[in-house]
Amino acid sequence: MTDPAAGARPGAGSEPLIRLRDVVRAFPARGGGEVRALDGVDLDVASGEILGVVGYSGAGKSTLLRLVNALDRPTSGTVTVAGREVSALSERELRTVRRDIGMIFQQFNLFSSRTVWGNVAYPLQVAGVPKAEHRRRISDLLHFVGLADKAHAHPEQLSGGQKQRVGIARALATDPQILLADEPTSALDPQTTSEVLALLRRVNEELGITIVLITHEMDVVRSLAHRVAVMEAGRVVEQGDTYDLFSRPGHPATRRFVDTLVEKGPPARALDRLRERHPGRMVTLSFREQDASPADVFAVFVERGVQFELVHGGVEDVRGRTFGHLTFTVTGADEAVADAVARVATLVEVTEHATRDDAGGNA
Amino acid sequence: MDRLLELEGLFWDASLQTLYIVFTTLVLGGMGGLLLGLLLHTTRPGGIAPQRLVHVALNVLVNFFRPIPFIVFIAAAQPAARLVVGTGIGNKSLIFALSIAATFGISRIVEQNLVSVDPGVLEASRAMGAGRLRTTLTVLLPEALGPLVLGYTFALVAIVDMAAVAGVVGGGGLGAFALTYGYRQYEPVVTWAAVLMIIAFVQLAQFAGNRLARRIMRR
Numbered sequence: 001m002t003d004p005a006a007g008a009r010p011g012a013g014s015e016p017l018i019r020l021r022d023v024v025r026a027f028p029a030r031g032g033g034e035v036r037a038l039d040g041v042d043l044d045v046a047s048g049e050i051l052g053v054v055g056y057s058g059a060g061k062s063t064l065l066r067l068v069n070a071l072d073r074p075t076s077g078t079v080t081v082a083g084r085e086v087s088a089l090s091e092r093e094l095r096t097v098r099r100d101i102g103m104i105f106q107q108f109n110l111f112s113s114r115t116v117w118g119n120v121a122y123p124l125q126v127a128g129v130p131k132a133e134h135r136r137r138i139s140d141l142l143h144f145v146g147l148a149d150k151a152h153a154h155p156e157q158l159s160g161g162q163k164q165r166v167g168i169a170r171a172l173a174t175d176p177q178i179l180l181a182d183e184p185t186s187a188l189d190p191q192t193t194s195e196v197l198a199l200l201r202r203v204n205e206e207l208g209i210t211i212v213l214i215t216h217e218m219d220v221v222r223s224l225a226h227r228v229a230v231m232e233a234g235r236v237v238e239q240g241d242t243y244d245l246f247s248r249p250g251h252p253a254t255r256r257f258v259d260t261l262v263e264k265g266p267p268a269r270a271l272d273r274l275r276e277r278h279p280g281r282m283v284t285l286s287f288r289e290q291d292a293s294p295a296d297v298f299a300v301f302v303e304r305g306v307q308f309e310l311v312h313g314g315v316e317d318v319r320g321r322t323f324g325h326l327t328f329t330v331t332g333a334d335e336a337v338a339d340a341v342a343r344v345a346t347l348v349e350v351t352e353h354a355t356r357d358d359a360g361g362n363a
Numbered sequence: 364m365d366r367l368l369e370l371e372g373l374f375w376d377a378s379l380q381t382l383y384i385v386f387t388t389l390v391l392g393g394m395g396g397l398l399l400g401l402l403l404h405t406t407r408p409g410g411i412a413p414q415r416l417v418h419v420a421l422n423v424l425v426n427f428f429r430p431i432p433f434i435v436f437i438a439a440a441q442p443a444a445r446l447v448v449g450t451g452i453g454n455k456s457l458i459f460a461l462s463i464a465a466t467f468g469i470s471r472i473v474e475q476n477l478v479s480v481d482p483g484v485l486e487a488s489r490a491m492g493a494g495r496l497r498t499t500l501t502v503l504l505p506e507a508l509g510p511l512v513l514g515y516t517f518a519l520v521a522i523v524d525m526a527a528v529a530g531v532v533g534g535g536g537l538g539a540f541a542l543t544y545g546y547r548q549y550e551p552v553v554t555w556a557a558v559l560m561i562i563a564f565v566q567l568a569q570f571a572g573n574r575l576a577r578r579i580m581r582r
């Protein structure tokens with residue numbers, strides 16, 4: 001069931017697999033007017049990549065996802081999948097397109113009237129796959145998701161993680177190019193969440209399937225997504241490489257999300273305590289792989305003859321690449337300190353924390 | 364008691380007639396109700412095939428017929444029965460009226476049970492490329508089957524109740540039997556025999572329905 005050709009590296013520079021252009025989706029609002037669930041969205045998803053879509057409740061994430069397999073249609077704008085404008089196809093034409101797009105859900109949405117086997121068989125029946133091929137195909141899929149022994153169980157006999165794995169097997173039955181995942185782990189505990197995420201990673205890496213993954217958990221994004229799109233009030237306010245977004249979030253919304261995982265500098269309360277113990281200027285230096293290393297920065301401090309002490313911070317890992325926000329106090333002659341900090345600011349991003357004296361003035 | 368023994372042949376005959384009337388109605392009204400209930404559910408806003416006008420029209424129709432007491436309806440339906448089944452009296456006319464009344468009643472039961480199916484499951488089916496008819500037949504109905512069986516069992520009991528007024532159009536069955544030979548002839552034993560028989564029917568139907576529903580829902 002593996003198609004090696006489809007497993008190309010993400011963002012191979014060719015035509016995007018999914019392309020949204022100036023997409024608006026308005027719903028009639030209660031009491032007249034309209035709500036723009038999507039308000040001018042441009043988005044490209046490259047073949048073979050995992051795109052994480054994050055945003056608060058009501059940001060329009062689900063609405064966006066449902067446009068990709070045309071469960072819903074845009075009010076204006078175009079949605080193109082593999083070169084076909086799905087927003088312009090009839091419901092009948094869409095049936096074949098949808099076989100190429102699997103979908104999994106937060107609440108799993110398994111058929112309770114069918115066994116695990118029956119659930120996975122359903123899309124094959126819909127697609128008209130000859131009965132003779134079902135057995136092998138379903139068995140392969142259940143082995144892939146690790147549920148071969150549950151083939152004859154009914155969904156209500158399974159745990160949440162197992163249900164989602166059945167959902168994944170069912171979504172993969174017709175060998176799709178794309179998998180749409182709407183908060184697939186939001187109903188799961190942390191342990192099962194990581195199992196399901198590991199499975200999704202295999203879906204991407206071993207089967208070469210492009211994944212669009214909606215979530216509001218940054219943990220999920222960090223461990224899985226190649227790229228991230230951040231949504232707020234119906235717009236994509238920032239998108240980019242996951243590492244870049246985590247190590248240097250641009251938009252305030254992105255920063256709020258990243259802050260839930262990695263804080264840039266000590267939190268306010270810790271800052272007060274640190275100040276009581278440490279005199280001098282306090283700065284947080286943000287290190288990224290492409291910038292200077294801590295060793296380079298230390299060299300600057302030593303060269304200018306100032307003392308420095310690491311008081312807070314840690315190193316973060318995004319899919320094997322590291323970055324960190326390290327907070328230092330720097331003491332010494334005022335001029336030397338100012339000079340050193342200015343020099344360091346040319347190497348890495350520097351965030352100054354107001355000293356105790358001028359803290360009041362800055363508030 | 365002696366009177367009942369004299370009437371034994373008639374009693375068994377009435378019992379069989381009740382069975383015949385009730386099951387024929389259940390089949391005809393059951394199919395009609397299923398169809399109407401499916402239409403009500405699928406055409407509603409947010410349903411599988413939203414059709415506002417159709418939905419409103421069907422709703423008005425059902426709400427128009429449902430509150431009519433059956434004893435009034437059966438009399439009012441006589442001309443229509445004559446037209447459709449060729450006679451305004453007897454079991455045929457009775458079954459005709461019963462089936463129509465049951466269609467409207469059952470349609471609501473069906474609609475209510477279909478509403479309880481998680482819309483997410485229907486959306487999943489659609490996302491897999493299934494058309495509306497397929498989704499309706501292979502997902503919507505199977506997902507609601509357990510509660511539907513309970514709903515039909517409820518309907519069956521209601522039909523037994525309605526069928527008891529058969530006497531109005533000269534139909535047969537236990538209701539007419541109890542009225543003619545028990546009540547009017549001051550023979551409480553005869554009346555009670557008919558009552559017990561009806562109770563036995565109802566109990567048996569309810570028992571079978573519960574068992575079937577439980578088997579379906581536990582699988």
Ligand SMILES: Nc1ncnc2c1ncn2[C@@H]1O[C@H](COP(=O)(O)OP(=O)(O)OP(=O)(O)O)[C@@H](O)[C@H]1O
Nearest residue numbers: 027035036037055056057058059060061062063064
């Ligand atoms: N069918 C609909 N009718 C009316 N308004 C809708 C409909 N679907 C979505 N909306 C509105 O569009 C906005 C975006 O909804 P959407 O479900 O896409 O958000 P979301 O980002 O997925 O949120 P969540 O994290 O809660 O799932 C919300 O304000 C919502 O109320």
Ligand SMILES: [Mg+2]
Nearest residue numbers: 061062063182
């Ligand atoms: Mg959502």
